Amino acid sequence: MFGDYxxxxxxxxxxxxxxAGLILFSVYVxxxxxxxxxxxxxxxxxxxxxxFMILGAYVTWMTSNVFQKYAPWLFPEYFFAxxxxxxxxxxxxxxxxxxxxxxxxxxxxxxxLLATWGLSLILQQAxxxxxxxxxxxxxxxAWMMGSWQATDSIQIPINGMFVMGLTVLITIxxxxxxxxxxxxxxxxxxxxxxxxxxxxxxxxxxxxRYTFGLGCGIAGVxxxxxxxxxxxGPTAGQLYIVDTFLVVVFGGAASLLGTIASAFTISxxxxxxxxxxxxxxxxxxxxxxIVAILMMRPQGLFALKVRK
Amino acid sequence: MIINxxxxxxxxxxxxxxxxxxxxxxxxxxLDVFRLNLVAKYLTYAFVAIGLVMCWGYGGxxxxxxxxxxxxxxYCMAMYLKLEASSxxxxxxxxxxxxxxxxxxxQLTQLPFxxxxxxxxxxTLAAIILVPAFFSFVIGAAMFKRRVGGVYFAIITQAIxxxxxxxxxxxxxxxxxxxxxxxxxxxxxxxxxxxxxxFILYFVEVILLFACIVAAQFIRLTKLGRILVAMREQxxxxxxxxxxxxxxxxxxxxxxxxxxxxxxxxxxxxVGFMSPSFVGIVPSIEMVIYTAVGGRLSIFGAVYGTLLVNxxxxxxxxxxxxxxLFGLGALFIGVVLAFPNGLAGIWQDYIQPRIDRLMAxxxxxxxKLPDNSVANGAPAE
Numbered sequence: 001m002f003g004d005y006x007x008x009x010x011x012x013x014x015x016x017x018x019x020a021g022l023i024l025f026s027v028y029v030x031x032x033x034x035x036x037x038x039x040x041x042x043x044x045x046x047x048x049x050x051x052f053m054i055l056g057a058y059v060t061w062m063t064s065n066v067f068q069k070y071a072p073w074l075f076p077e078y079f080f081a082x083x084x085x086x087x088x089x090x091x092x093x094x095x096x097x098x099x100x101x102x103x104x105x106x107x108x109x110x111x112x113l114l115a116t117w118g119l120s121l122i123l124q125q126a127x128x129x130x131x132x133x134x135x136x137x138x139x140x141x142a143w144m145m146g147s148w149q150a151t152d153s154i155q156i157p158i159n160g161m162f163v164m165g166l167t168v169l170i171t172i173x174x175x176x177x178x179x180x181x182x183x184x185x186x187x188x189x190x191x192x193x194x195x196x197x198x199x200x201x202x203x204x205x206x207x208x209r210y211t212f213g214l215g216c217g218i219a220g221v222x223x224x225x226x227x228x229x230x231x232x233g234p235t236a237g238q239l240y241i242v243d244t245f246l247v248v249v250f251g252g253a254a255s256l257l258g259t260i261a262s263a264f265t266i267s268x269x270x271x272x273x274x275x276x277x278x279x280x281x282x283x284x285x286x287x288x289x290i291v292a293i294l295m296m297r298p299q300g301l302f303a304l305k306v307r308k
Numbered sequence: 309m310i311i312n313x314x315x316x317x318x319x320x321x322x323x324x325x326x327x328x329x330x331x332x333x334x335x336x337x338x339l340d341v342f343r344l345n346l347v348a349k350y351l352t353y354a355f356v357a358i359g360l361v362m363c364w365g366y367g368g369x370x371x372x373x374x375x376x377x378x379x380x381x382x383y384c385m386a387m388y389l390k391l392e393a394s395s396x397x398x399x400x401x402x403x404x405x406x407x408x409x410x411x412x413x414x415q416l417t418q419l420p421f422x423x424x425x426x427x428x429x430x431x432t433l434a435a436i437i438l439v440p441a442f443f444s445f446v447i448g449a450a451m452f453k454r455r456v457g458g459v460y461f462a463i464i465t466q467a468i469x470x471x472x473x474x475x476x477x478x479x480x481x482x483x484x485x486x487x488x489x490x491x492x493x494x495x496x497x498x499x500x501x502x503x504x505x506x507f508i509l510y511f512v513e514v515i516l517l518f519a520c521i522v523a524a525q526f527i528r529l530t531k532l533g534r535i536l537v538a539m540r541e542q543x544x545x546x547x548x549x550x551x552x553x554x555x556x557x558x559x560x561x562x563x564x565x566x567x568x569x570x571x572x573x574x575x576x577x578x579v580g581f582m583s584p585s586f587v588g589i590v591p592s593i594e595m596v597i598y599t600a601v602g603g604r605l606s607i608f609g610a611v612y613g614t615l616l617v618n619x620x621x622x623x624x625x626x627x628x629x630x631x632x633l634f635g636l637g638a639l640f641i642g643v644v645l646a647f648p649n650g651l652a653g654i655w656q657d658y659i660q661p662r663i664d665r666l667m668a669x670x671x672x673x674x675x676k677l678p679d680n681s682v683a684n685g686a687p688a689e
Contacts, residue, residue: 045459104645109459110370111644114600117593118640125633242470242589245463280478287471291464298456 013275019156021271023229026167028263030222031240032247033174036259038215039248041178041191042208044102045113048120049244050237052094052216055123056086056223057138057232058131064138076141079224083166086220094216098209106208120238127234135233163225170221175256177214187211246290251300258302266290315529319660323608324521331514341503348510348578350618351517355571357598357610358517358524359564364596365604366533367560368540369457373447373465374568374595376472377440379587381569383476383483384439386582387423388432389492389500409491414481423482429496436573437566444565448558455554457543466589473588488583492576500577513574517611520567524607527563536560568595597636601643603652613651 031053038046046052063082067075097119105112140159148156178184189197190207198204223232230236247266251258266286273282294300316324335347356374363369394408402412407419425431447468451461476483484490492500499505527533535556539546547553576582585591594617602613617639625632647653 045462101641101645108648110462111648113370113372113459113462114593114596115641115644118637118644120637121633121640122637125630125637128633129630238590242463242466246467249460249463278478280474284471284475284478287467287474291467291471294460294464295450295454295456298451298454298460 014272016156017272017275018268019160021267022160022164023157023225024271025264025267026163027222027226027229027240028244028247028267029167029260030170030218030225031244032251032259032263033171033256034215034218034222035244035248036251036256037174037178037218038212039245040255040259041187042106042211043109044106044212045109045116045245046215047113047117047241048097048123049116049216049219050239050241051120051123051127052090052219052237053223053226053240054127054232054234054237055093056090056220057227057236058127058136058223059086059089059220060224060227061136061138061232068139076143078141083221083224086224087217088220090220090223091213091217094219095209095213097216098212102212103205103208120241124234124238131234133234135231135236137231138227140228159228163228166225170218171256171260174214174218178256183207183210243287246287246294249300250290250294252302255300255302258300262301315525320525320608327521327608327611328518331517332511336507336510341506344510345506345578346622347615348506348513349575350615351513351611352571352575352578353595353598353618354517354611354614355520355574356564356568356595357602357614358520358607359567360596360599361604361607361610362524362527362536362567363560363564364599365606366528366536366540367557368536369557369561370462370596371465371561371564372462372589372592372596373469374564375587375589375592376465376469377444377565377568378572378575378591378595379472379476379582379584380440380443381436381572382576382582382586383489383572384426384432384435384569385573385576386489386492387426388429389495389576390489391423391426392496393491393493408484408489410484410487410489411481416481420482436569440565440569441562444562445558448561449554452554452557452561457557466592469587469589469592473584476584476587484583486584488581488585490581490583492580495577501580506578509574509577513578516570516574520570521607521611524563524567528607532556532559597640599650601639601650603650603655605649606652606656609650609652609655616651 031049034052035046035049038044038049060079060082063085064075064078067078067081101115101119102112105115143158145158148158148161176184178187186197186202186207189200189202190204190211194204197207226232226236243266247263248259250266251260251262269289270282270286273285276282277285331351336344339347356378360371360374363371390408394406396406399405399407399409399412402409404412404417407416411419425435447465451457451464456464476488477486479485494500500509535546535551539551539553539556543553572582572586575586598614598617599610600613601617602611603609617636620635620639621632624635643650649656
């Protein structure tokens with residue numbers, strides 16, 4: 001399959017496909033970060049995670065419409081407002097869901113999977129009733145269009161670089177919050193030993209709620225980024241949920257570094273293979289490779305060594 | 309613990325006879341052929357649900373990829389029927405006569421090698437059982453030997469369901485793509501589209517369903533079933549007692565896969581086509597819903613749950629298409645939150661004791677009801 005291309009062509013192809021994969025990588029990382037917090041830290045399997053992402057995408061879409069209509073002079077900057085709103089909307093819904101549903105199921109992880117699947121069906125139908133079954137697309141501001149000509153044969157889309165930079169910032173922020181802030185210490189204390197954490201005065205219920213909210217909020221930001229690569233429809237989230245779970249499991253459930261590494265590997269493999277064969281075969285081969293590796297190394301790439 | 313030496317205890321016998329009466333007598337007499345065929349379609353999912361009772365309810369292995377095995381069985385059957393439907397005489401307008409029409413549309417000039425065995429009915433019938441059994445064995449052996457379980461197993465089986473769907477949709481020339489394998493006509497020369505054939509197929513299916521119920525009940529009552537329950541509750545203790553936990557898990561998973569495949573093959577016969585929309589993640593999870601609603605510990609419950617959810621689905625989506633997903637989602641959340649053991653749990657906890665008390669009171673006013681929850685395999689809280 002490489003035979004028809006010269007070496008420099010191949011280099012350019014890999015570089016371009018690599019950057020094309022960056023937006024996918026960003027969406028994967030943001031989705032998977034949220035899921036790694038919820039699944040890796042809390043042990044909850046949130047099948048509705050894709051729907052939280054789509055909520056963020058719809059919020060972005062609405063924000064762009066509002067800005068276009070009422071504040072066209074601010075339109076170039078709408079994306080920043082949209083991201084914050086998406087975070088708040090998805091995070092608030094997440095906290096509500098945690099209060100109403102998840103907190104009753106902490107002792108039954110497999111049942112959280114089924115219950116959140118039910119939730120995802122309800123959310124999908126809600127989106128369909130509210131926003132319509134047709135997919136909506138977001139108009140990008142002018143400064144995000146176009147691409148940067150790095151060399152003669154390599155072009156890098158600007159929105160890709162923007163989303164990429166954003167992802168890096170959010171990842172650093174999440175890592176800071178979880179590993180250095182006192183709240184993050186509380187989260188990890190609750191995860192390690194709920195009873196003991198309660199005994200030393202941590203309000204475990206509140207920590208659970210905010211942790212779940214944080215994970216869902218990040219999914220909302222992922223939805224904002226998602227509007228750049230795809231159109232938003234009621235069922236678009238479902239397409240990503242399995243991939244995202246694989247990213248998290250492949251990376252090692254409790255490791256943020258592993259999540260990033262695996263999101264990078266998966267999105268880049270997928271994107272590079274896609275150039276050489278049909279999209280569906282690229283996906284099949286990527287997924288098969290992940291499943292095969294997971295069968296050999298069930299704990300994922302970066303597993304924490306914990307005694308159980 | 310009292311182990312019942314009889315094959316069915318009294319209440320199970322009543323359940324068995326009630327279900328037999330319903331499926332063999334009441335439904336065929338009260339429904340027209342169209343509705344009966346719908347019931348037949350629903351019942352094909354009941355095979356999957358019974359398999360899930362074995363592997364999820366008793367073994368504690370939640371598989372979100374039962375659609376894979378349902379699909380494998382269904383596709384095996386569909387390939388045979390399709391080859392029979394595309395004989396040289398039927399397809400002489402094609403550029404290559406004698407191959408299925410979708411292959412011709414995709415510029416294939418030769419039957420792919422893996423289609424060739426499906427010219428023969430005995431090989432097809434064997435493949436319906438053996439192909440899914442082999443696949444589930446490979447998956448199960450790879451996972452359980454490495455002690456992958458629980459959540460991870462669920463996610464990986466889900467990924468496998470996704471992979472198979474993408475593969476079927478992508479390889480249009482070999483599989484019929486997103487439309488699936490359609491336009492199936494005869495089974496070994498016997499037209500399956502007539503009302504008469506549908507009637508007979510319904511009874512064949514119900515007989516097979518009862519065969520599966522008996523097989524599942526047999527597994528449940530033998531030592532194997534006891535070990536499955538023990539494994540679900542305390543896997544390490546079973547391992548320390550010298551049992552090979554992985555092998556028992558593989559067996560339960562394979563049994564569930566074979567049940568699902570039988571259901572899939574019957575589905576193809578009843579409905580007349582097979583497509584990737586019965587293979588992927590969404591149908592696989594819906595199959596888990598049937599089991600959860602019916603009761604993950606009850607074989608009969610799984611059958612009733614399947615029928616009930618599907619009737620609700622048809623009724624709601626016919627009259628209020630908007631509400632169906634709300635209803636299904638709410639049903640699912642409600643069952644998981646309030647009734648983890650589903651309909652069968654409600655029956656066992658609320659209705660059965662009352663009936664027993666009434667019967668006991670009639671016989672002997674001072675009779676005290678024995679607690680039989682452990683013997684029935686209910687999970688310890």
